[in-house]
Amino acid sequence: MKKIVRKIHLVIGLTTGLIFFLVSLSGALLSFTEEALNIVNRDYLYVPEQNLPRAKVEDVVANYEKAYPRENIFLINTYTQHNRTYDFFSAVKSGKKDDKGNDIFEGYKMVYANPYTSQIIRVDKGTLETIIILVQLHVNLFAGKTGNYIIKISTIIFLFELIAGLYLWWPRTENARRTAFKIKREGGRKRFNYDLHRTLGFYTSAVLLVLTITGLIMAWPFLKGPLVNSLGGKAELLEQESPPQPPRQFDKSDYSYNKIFDRLCADRPSARQITFFLPESDTITVINGSTGVRPSFLNFETGTYFQFNRYTGEPTGGDDLTYYQRNAEVSASLLLIHMGFWGGITTKILTFICGIIGASLPITGFLIWQGRRKKERRLSSTNSPD
Secondary structure, rough: HHHHOOOOOHHHHHHHHHHHHHHHHHHHOOHHHHHHHHHHHHHHEEOOOOOOOOOOHHHHHHHHHHHHOOOEEEEEEEEOOOOOOOOEEEEEEEEEEEOOOOOOEEEEEEEEEOOOOOOEEEOOOHHHHHHHHHHHHHOOOOOOHHHHHHHHHHHHHHHHHHHHHHHHOOOOHHHHHHOOOOOOOOOOOHHHHHHHHHHHHHHHHHHHHHHHHHHHHHHHHHHHHHHHHHHHHHHOOOOOOOOOOOOOOOOOOOOHHHHHHHHHHHHHHOEEEEEEEEEOOOOEEEEEEEEOOOOOOOOOHHHHEEEEEEEOOOOOOOOHHHHHHHHHHHHHHHHHHHHHOOOHHHHHHHHHHHHHHHHHHHHHHHHHHHHHHHHHHHHHHHOOOO
């Protein structure tokens, strides 16, 4: 059995090793997306505090659209800390469509605006675009729907590889246990590489299994659906982005974002960040977004959902709103665990280290195979007749 598992482990590792390397490396780097953005733009996160009212969200959007008329703004982050700048990201339409007919965007920018004057004070043109590139590499290898399907299948294979690796590593004798948990440096280059693959793979296996399993659940609806239902959500609503919208009212202007901000601050006193999803067209008749208890770049994915009538400011969403919120909470929890965001900087560092080690496993595994192959060739040539 062990020989069979080793052979399968080897063949699968050699055929999918490059994918495992790219997914693990990109995932490790994505653990620090928020820190990367904040470091690059550290001089624009805050402005000197002033005794002035909060700038209107609508004015911030208008100022940016005037300066960059081709840009599409997706969302805007506001904060309860008065001198924290508004931030949002934008991009331009590439003129291409994805498999579902949605616009494909390019040139992503992170933008910062003065919370008192609504003036744009910073347009970061490179950092967010780099993050988007890493996300695309991680989820579809830059190959769209086909690449995403390859990643989904590969994730199942990764799970088997990890389990098979643990099975092969598991020490079955007292002598094996004495060497299984440490890296032997004095045994030569080949021994050192073997221990790197075996021992580091063991120490990171628990985290890598969690990352792989959460990735599988997020990728495959037949896994995510039952989980959502078991946790109080509704699986059939997963494919719908938001609850039904109220009818359009042509005789009314838009309700103020700032009034909704004030209401949310009163209703959710623990909130420190309020993210508004800007409507893409006039056919959208709700103002929706999420609130977060800790300022985070991922608040738009992991915050607590809200939805209001675009014209009256009244809560909307109907009876299914509770299910949408629960579905969003489950999805957010999976994403937080998968990216290592759930426990602050400690789990981010742990996820990063395990991701880097995970990326090294195909390399060390290939070197082990290459070394054994050379040894077999050498023995074969030695034993061959003259």
